[in-house]
Amino acid sequence: MEYIEILKKDLKDIIKISFQPIYCLKEKKIVTHEVLSRFHSEKVGTIETLKVIEALEKIGEIHKLDFIIIEKIKDYVVKRDMNICINLSPKTILRDDFLEKLSILEKGYKNLEVEITERGSFNYNQLLKRILYLKKLGIKITMDDFPIGNSNLENLLKMHVDGVKIDRELLKNLCSDKGKGIYKSVVNLLKNIENEITAEGIETKEELEFVKSLGIDKVQGYYISKPILEEDFKKI
Template sequence: MCSQLKRWEAMGIELPVSINISLKQLEQADFVGHLIAIVEQYGVDYAMLELEVTETIAMNDVDDAAKVLRELHAQGFLISIDDFGTGYSSLSYLMLYPIHTLKIDRAFIRDISSSDEVKLVDIIINMAHQLGVDVIAEGVETREQMEYLKNHHCRYIQGYLISKPLPVEEITQMLIRSQSQPVFY
């Protein structure tokens, strides 16, 4: 991923890329050092990499996870909690971890027309903003979902409405086209 970020940077395309971190990686004694070495090798800005951990992973060993995430944050990596709302949803870890982004799980977005889902999505968005954390809604597939999220101050979306997963060549072309008009609102 770092080599691709450098290629995009040379083309004038600069945007952070999210990388999923597994429990196994988080538990490796040399994980932080190994990740730093890779980033340094390619000369990538740490803030261009957003490391995603799921709630379940983050809650597995709270103290060790918090230590590793704080080390990564201290280097300049961005940290996000993926699939928020589907794991243990303990609000206490939001204060323990240096989180930049909460990603609302697609299960809440899929049925956003339901009054219960709307309440939960609104609560998550408001809570994140109160904590100074960005919010990304996952699984956005319809304009109605996008409009609802936009009207409720969720600035970032992810899902098939924007694009299905693409090979890197097609993503690059999409990014080049989008430089004149943002992909996200």
């Protein structure tokens, strides 16, 4: 694959970030923004984000992407005192040099939320220790893509996260009573273990009204706002 070499050599040059607002239903305002990545090279054009992540994980360099994101958000969480949410790989979090790289955000730890999507194999006990340490620093921890893939209940209970994002896949079944019942059951489960709940992928008014009726805390998706490119975000 031609783009593998581009990722190895020019990752920092081909990445652009955008910001997608996350809206709190109780406070009726935007409370944070999730940083999303896009990749475009003049040689091969746009590269799908999922393909980039899979490729970097395969060659053992996913940490390079995460470290670039950490550098790019410094101005926002430290100088601008903004709440920012980023995705980090467990493999990055477990690296010996992770805390050193993260320390550039030290004055903005209180503004930082880290989403963890569990992919691949790693030392789970070591990850738990690192997560608890990050929480002590004042960093908020969220489990992404629940309950899809490896983000299951057992891991959720062990990790002591602050919040959980319900994956968009569950919203696709709202056309049936069974689908609505499953979504409601997931919400009730998360409420019982006192997790802050964010509904991902809200794309219609009907979806918004449904999750709102369940007492979900926050929502995110195209119906709320599409991701805003960094150059436009700076103007707002």
